[in-house]
Amino acid sequence: MLTPRHGAILKLLEGKGPLSVTTLADMLDVSTETMRRDVRALAGAGAVVRVHGAVGLAGQMGEAPFHRRMRENAGPKQAIARAMAVQIADGDSLMLDTGTTTSFLARELLGHRRLTVVTNSSDIARTLATVNGNRVFMAGGELRGDSGASLGASALEFIRAFAVQHAIISAGAVDASGVMDFDLQEAEFARAVLACGARRMVVTDASKFGRRGFIRVTGFEGLDEIFTDAPPPEDVAAALSLAGVRVHLASSDHNGQ
Structure with missing residues (x-):
């Protein structure tokens, strides 16, 4: 189940593109550890992708297997x-x-x-x-x-x-x-x-x-x-x-x- 903060993360990524975990934590006024847990949950659900230290929507970044x-x-x-x-x-x-x-x-x-x-x-x-x-x-x-x-x-x-x-x-x-x-x-x-x-x-x-x-x-x-x-x-x-x-x-x- 997506929490309200998960929804806020997805909205930020949709509007601003890929962001670092630290930037997301600062923007939503939570700790980086809390943000890491949120990102792990969203990545597990396939909603976001983590590449090279940044987080983005699945369609914005990274590439699927060949x-x-x-x-x-x-x-x-x-x-x-x-x-x-x-x-x-x-x-x-x-x-x-x-x-x-x-x-x-x-x-x-x-x-x-x-x-x-x-x-x-x-x-x-x-x-x-x-x-x-x-x-x-x-x-x-x-x-x-x-x-x-x-x-x-x-x-x-x-x-x-x-x-x-x-x-x-x-x-x-x-x-x-x-x-x-x-x-x-x-x-x-x-x-x-x-x-x-x-x-x-x-x-x-x-x-x-x-x-x-x-x-x-x-x-x-x-x-x-x-x-x-x-x-x-x-x-x-x-x-x-x-x-x-x-x-x-x-x-x-x-x-x-």
């Missing part, structure tokens, strides 16, 4: 992947970070031939290796059990040896300040991917717009294009336009705007 995220917004992600895939020609080189939308893109690229693919995603590597004359280079490093991603210093060092035509990253969150993530190593890897490409792109479904991330990946000045399934909010659209980023909306004709 296999669950592959099912979430699958239709829009597939449409985005199809729109992106037609931008890539046989024989092109590309670099992909780990993410559900980039995994959908890998599946849409199964009709392409002789691609050179650099990735830290075991899912993407398995999808595209040994088919149609592709060459796939898999970054080494610590393998994450939830996402099958290879991360860390050795993965970063590996990909920096490549220069590709298309650098494509997914996004954990996008607001008017740019692209963000919830994980430091994933953010570092995505940033490194963008530095390796002549054409720097983000693929993200519209549910990521307006979300708050903890770690900045890049401002929009570090991008050339973004592929999504719905027009961004006005503030995000204005920031993208100011930075000269081309927005592609997934549709039957795949035209950008």
Whole structure:
């Protein structure tokens, strides 16, 4: 059963976004230990998520395990992947970070031939290796059990040896300040991917717009294009336009705007 204070916590998080336990305790004039008990109860009920010392509503922060995220917004992600895939020609080189939308893109690229693919995603590597004359280079490093991603210093060092035509990253969150993530190593890897490409792109479904991330990946000045399934909010659209980023909306004709 939610207590009145639990309701007050949820209302604060809804209005202000993720907050620390200490900040919540101060705002509601209770001890940090009392607040920790409240947060544990709310987290146990699935109402809040705790990540990196902050507390937020379940939809505001953190990310579900990879296999669950592959099912979430699958239709829009597939449409985005199809729109992106037609931008890539046989024989092109590309670099992909780990993410559900980039995994959908890998599946849409199964009709392409002789691609050179650099990735830290075991899912993407398995999808595209040994088919149609592709060459796939898999970054080494610590393998994450939830996402099958290879991360860390050795993965970063590996990909920096490549220069590709298309650098494509997914996004954990996008607001008017740019692209963000919830994980430091994933953010570092995505940033490194963008530095390796002549054409720097983000693929993200519209549910990521307006979300708050903890770690900045890049401002929009570090991008050339973004592929999504719905027009961004006005503030995000204005920031993208100011930075000269081309927005592609997934549709039957795949035209950008």
